[in-house]
Amino acid sequence: MKGETMGYRNAREIFPEGLLRQIQRYVSGETIYIPSGNERKAWGETSGYQRYIRERNESIRRDFAEGESIENLMDKYALSYDSIKRIVYNRKETAMLKYSATLSSAKAYAEAGKLDVWIHLYLNEEGRNIPFSDGLKLFDRYYISPALFPISLFKRCTGPEPEMKYQIHPEWWAHQIAELEKNIQKDDDMPPLIVHYVDGEFELNDGNHRHKAYENLGIKDAWVIIWITEKEELDDFMDKYGDYVKDCRIIQR
Known part of the structure; x- marks a missing residue:
């Protein structure tokens, strides 16, 4: 200095x-x-x-x-x-952007080329998923701005079912889903799901509860942020699903 x-x-x-x-x-x-x-x-x-x-x-x-x-x-x-x-995460660094855990905020950050900033703010908010946030920063990633995808493409890894990687007590799960359904019905600005595309498949990293609530409400499509690590996997994704993201921004961080 x-x-x-x-x-x-x-x-x-x-x-x-x-x-x-x-x-x-x-x-x-x-x-x-x-x-x-x-x-x-x-x-x-x-x-x-x-x-x-x-x-x-x-x-x-x-x-x-x-x-x-x-x-x-x-x-x-x-x-x-x-x-x-x-x-x-000093928000003065992005003074023109107002962070909130919403789709509109994620879109604004994406338009400014700062989608990764929104993701880390979201994952760190109230300790939501700090290990996931830290893991994303270990390597450069490709982040695709929010796009509408059929939720049928994604499988949950969280829930009360025995095959789930992260199991939740059935009564608590049912309570959480019921509350989310109410919120979704009165709020059309829910945060996007966060999904990893790897080895030709999708991993639903964040939004398992919303995914189930969408299913229960008969909602077929949801806003999703896709992240990818390898250039070859990005190319594969674009070949198979490029129509869904043809108007989206892709940044690498």
Whole structure:
């Protein structure tokens, strides 16, 4: 970093154990600034701290965009999960876009070439599916903006049936589906399903409950985001299903 730099010392080398425990009650894994007793200027003005924070955050966002997981960034920059998440999903970076867990929001992000940003925001929202989000960032992927597909193409992997990979108690499943059916009937802006195309088949990654609710309501088609890893698989997908996405954007991240 050009210009002023900051030196760092491990807090365990400076503070008594008792005082360190007190500090950790308020902050853990963060970088804190302790002003000198005679400092008169605005906080961070002389130290270059504000510049450091800006450059650090830019570095974190760059690492994240290049595939670093949140857990790795936590270790690399000694920050908490919430701090890293706040930095990499800072919505000021996409000020003209308003995120929401809706189809219209996903379409807006896709039109701006930021469909992957919407996906990660959606998967990280309230801890919906953080491991899936982190897994997507391990490699470059092709993301196809929302398109209408017949839901008959997709098979659930979640439900009360014994063959399901992720089983849910029948009573709880029935309750969730019933609530979703009500929401779908009064809201036409439900988030798209997220589906992986691999080895010539579709994997329904997110939206298993909605898929079942759509079936129960007699809905034949649903909005879907398709993601693909290999170029050969993208070519195969386009050969077989290209008509469904002929007006869609495809981005690679």
